[in-house]
Amino acid sequence: MKTSTVRRVGLSVAVAAALTSVAACGGSDDKSEGRAGSAVTKADPVAALLAVQKKTGGANSAKVEGTTTMGTAMSMKQAGALDWSDGVSGSMKITYTGGAMADTMKKAGGDGTMEARYFKDGYAANMGSAMAAQTGGKSWISYSYADLAELGGAAGAAMQDQMSNATPEQGLKSLLASGDVKKAGQEDVRGVPTTHYSGTVDVAELTAKNSELDAGQVAELKKQLGDAGITTEKIDIWVDKNDLLVKKTERGQMKTGELNSTVYYSDYGTKVSVERPPASETIGFKELLKQQQGASGSAS
Template sequence: MLTNTVRRVGLSVAVAAALTSVAACGGSDDGGTSKGSGKTESHGNSVVKVDPIAALVAVQKKTGQAHSARIEGDTSMGSTMSMKQSGVMDWSDGITGSMKITYTGGTMGDAMKKLGSDGTMEARYFKDGYAADMGETLAQQTGGKRWINYSYDDLEKMAGASGAALKDQMQNSTPEQGVKSLLASGDVKKVGQEDVRGVSTTHYSGTVDVAELTAKNSNLDADDLAAFKKQLADAGITTETVDVWVDENDLLVKKTERGEMKTGELNSTVYYSDYGTKVSVERPPAAQTIDFSELLKEQGATAGAAS
């Protein structure tokens, strides 16, 4: 039970980062090659981008250069899990940051409750992996070690066929990934002007093919990509609708992703604010940390001794 829950937590922590600071799917880095006129119109001293492609290219560039932001959002993945997350992320040199994650439902929430957790945990992200605070329940079984350290190699093994793709995203993607996805989809349109939490924004929307865009934006070999596409098909995932809201400074303010899975709907809503905020993340104390691979060995040894 503990091993399975630890594995699920490791995956959900990665998914939380993928949906908040990167995206659930891949996109093209070459936004400038997307079709579009790039037409602009002058109004007094300001320049208004008429073509959505030209507008989103500017958003991709400006958001990418901002390097850090405060992030808040909620995610539901069918019957698997629903969660809320908030924290800060820096993408100036890989993905680093910290996130408070609260599981509010689904099988993941039930598993956390069975471990004696209230459903809230902290996750810290580093260039080579991430760490999750599992609380006192884990500490009681590991000699005081409440933090589990997951390397990206662990992530690849845990996630099966999609592991290589998720590992690639976590290491190489940045928060403007949703914008890149829209640029690469060829299906982007301007919806209109809307206020988001008191901020005047422009709303853009489009539909992306998950497998196709992951292939365009990843370093996966043919075997990994084929396995990933099969896993997506088995899960019933084909396309996602991605919406972004951007402010007058060409910064991403809000992003939503919606799609269908065999276990239900995928819904993710993320808000971005305080661009340029300072992000400082410390490694958990070594005395309170155990590597995921080491925990599996210990759990296996314990199970063997008990049989």
């Protein structure tokens, strides 16, 4: 595997694993402890979603399953369990089904599937035997958020902040800040009776009026969406009788093409246990870059 290919794969995996977690949970910089008491009257969509935001945020963990397409960059499906009580931890099986990311992994000798494990200070991705053959048997690449912030500058710092504070609330916060949310009816989702809410987020029109976000948080939310090239986004959510998020879909246009995401949540409060990969099978991303830079004289 050429030096440039190893570096490109490593960088692609770093971004892809981060995006997978954010897509599954939704990035959030709200560090408040969301706890809800009894359910509120559902006649007012805004009041209902505020209750869902607090109850879901306070549930701390869930099983997550979904599919995401981000234009020409990637299409993928993911399944696993995540805990967001103190940063993000957990594991996800990720399968890339199309786009540039799938092509990159195939060229590197992979089959398009990898496991990502998330920890408070970073995450690790298992790249399989193709990577191990180039790294002395080390199939895992580990990424610390601090290193990504250092290597990626402002973009890396933003990824560190977003990943460290991801919860499933982001779609709710966007809907509340949009000022455009309505109750769309009652539907069953995978056998669970739910209430369906829908709205369109116009990034330029986001406001703190209904969202309990301050002006700075709304500005950050606008920036996150704007950086992805999103100007409008349609968000639908399905909520069970306990004010917990069961399903979320997001549709919009990004710089790389269409954003299309569907995520299901279940088994809230599930115990999430994740172990760091064996050190003998793991190489840090910074170390990998140094090794490849050192070998660049003999690699073409």
